[in-house]
Amino acid sequence: MLIGIVGAPNKGKSTLFSALTMHEVTIADYPFTTINPNLGVAYASKECVDKELNVNCNARNSLCINHIRFFPVNIIDVAGLVEDAHIGKGMGNQFLNDLANADALMIVVDASTKTDAHGNKVDYADPIKDIVMVKNEIIEWFSNIIKKHLNIISKRENGIEALHEILSGFKVTKNDIEDILNLYSLSSNKINWTDNEIKKFSEGIIEKTKPMVVVANKIDVPGAIDNFNKLKSAVKEYKIIGCSASIELALRKAAKQNIIQYIPGDNQFKILKNDLSKEKLDALIYIQNFLKSNNDNIQQLLNYVVFDLLDNIVVYPVEDENKYTDHFGNVLPDGILIKRGSTALDLAEKIHTNLAKGMLYAMDARTKKRLSKDYILKDNDIIKIVSTIK
Numbered sequence: 001m002l003i004g005i006v007g008a009p010n011k012g013k014s015t016l017f018s019a020l021t022m023h024e025v026t027i028a029d030y031p032f033t034t035i036n037p038n039l040g041v042a043y044a045s046k047e048c049v050d051k052e053l054n055v056n057c058n059a060r061n062s063l064c065i066n067h068i069r070f071f072p073v074n075i076i077d078v079a080g081l082v083e084d085a086h087i088g089k090g091m092g093n094q095f096l097n098d099l100a101n102a103d104a105l106m107i108v109v110d111a112s113t114k115t116d117a118h119g120n121k122v123d124y125a126d127p128i129k130d131i132v133m134v135k136n137e138i139i140e141w142f143s144n145i146i147k148k149h150l151n152i153i154s155k156r157e158n159g160i161e162a163l164h165e166i167l168s169g170f171k172v173t174k175n176d177i178e179d180i181l182n183l184y185s186l187s188s189n190k191i192n193w194t195d196n197e198i199k200k201f202s203e204g205i206i207e208k209t210k211p212m213v214v215v216a217n218k219i220d221v222p223g224a225i226d227n228f229n230k231l232k233s234a235v236k237e238y239k240i241i242g243c244s245a246s247i248e249l250a251l252r253k254a255a256k257q258n259i260i261q262y263i264p265g266d267n268q269f270k271i272l273k274n275d276l277s278k279e280k281l282d283a284l285i286y287i288q289n290f291l292k293s294n295n296d297n298i299q300q301l302l303n304y305v306v307f308d309l310l311d312n313i314v315v316y317p318v319e320d321e322n323k324y325t326d327h328f329g330n331v332l333p334d335g336i337l338i339k340r341g342s343t344a345l346d347l348a349e350k351i352h353t354n355l356a357k358g359m360l361y362a363m364d365a366r367t368k369k370r371l372s373k374d375y376i377l378k379d380n381d382i383i384k385i386v387s388t389i390k
């Protein structure tokens with residue numbers, strides 16, 4: 001899973017990225033812990049089933065702290081987008097290609113309203129303008145990709161197949177394409193759309209395959225909460241989550257330095273050092289008050305994207321259905337993020353293609369009941385896959 005951070009310059013995208021990807025602990029063998037500057041790992045969190053079962057898990061593909069399970073997801077922070085980036089303004093829009101593979105996008109806006117859509121300091125700038133601009137630039141970027149290939153697409157009898165080939169790196173399925181063609185009554189063979197039709201298609205595909213959340217950042221600045229509330233009542237199209245990326249970054253830095261004990265997402269922390277300077281202590285008290293007075297935080301933001309916007313559930317595969325272990329004896333080693341509606345066979349495929357190939361049936365480890373391959377998984381299911389191939 002890949003989540004992209006987008007927005008105009010100076011809204012706090014990179015600060016948010018740093019805060020989301022800074023951890024006290026990382027999972028050593030997770031493939032993405034080697035980080036290039038703008039690609040990192042963040043952790044979505046949810047109560048672990050080990051609490052309900054009254055055991056302590058040995059989490060391996062995820063982390064578990066005080067019965068809160070943390071699941072790795074990839075985060076990418078791209079350059080700032082400005083109005084008319086698609087005709088070369090600012091840094092242009094080529095860097096949006098890095099978002100092709102993203103499953104969802106976080107649009108970062110400045111709730112303090114002190115930076116405009118170009119990132120310049122101003123007295124007032126309406127964050128709604130940023131949302132409109134970002135969405136529009138993303139649609140323009142996508143439209144240009146279609147335009148570039150239109151000549152080839154127009155020669156093909158089957159337009160859906162032709163589009164699907166062009167969009168193979170975009171996490172766009174044939175079904176997605178078909179749905180949008182139907183929605184806007186667009187022709188599907190020997191496609192030769194007008195610019196307007198290309199734009200409609202692009203808008204439809206982006207809305208369907210790149211769901212977005214708006215992050216109202218810099219909520220710590222005086223007056224920002226009012227702007228945030230205004231934004232929430234004016235924009236119904238997206239969920240809007242307020243946060244202060246800079247405060248959360250300070251918080252996670254303090255946790256990393258073992259100055260405080262903090263579980264991401266909590267609205268409190270414990271100070272571990274008693275020899276802090278007055279300045280540091282005051283800063284921590286300020287952060288503590290901030291946490292207590294604000295409901296949203298970046299952990300909720302990430303959890304919203306993973307579990308609500310992208311509709312994932314968590315399933316725990318085990319080999320021993322009595323002890324809830326793998327064959328090394330690890331208790332509930334893996335928590336797997338999987339789309340709601342997935343089947344037991346989908347889970348087997350996610351674990352290993354061979355496991356799926358030889359799959360006979362699944363078993364609910366709680367009830368010991370047999371489940372068919374097409375059983376629709378439920379959130380927090382503990383599942384044993386029985387297969388002829390391991």
Ligand SMILES: Nc1nc2c(ncn2[C@@H]2O[C@H](COP(=O)(O)OP(=O)(O)O)[C@@H](O)[C@H]2O)c(=O)[nH]1
Binds near residue numbers: 015016219220246
């Ligand atoms: N007050 C406040 N300032 C912030 C916050 N997040 C970022 N900033 C500041 O905004 C400026 C731009 O931040 P940066 O992360 O580089 O923005 P980007 O260009 O969108 O990546 C920097 O001066 C940050 O310190 C925040 O939550 N609150």
Ligand SMILES: [Mg+2]
Binds near residue numbers: 013015
């Ligand atoms: Mg940046």
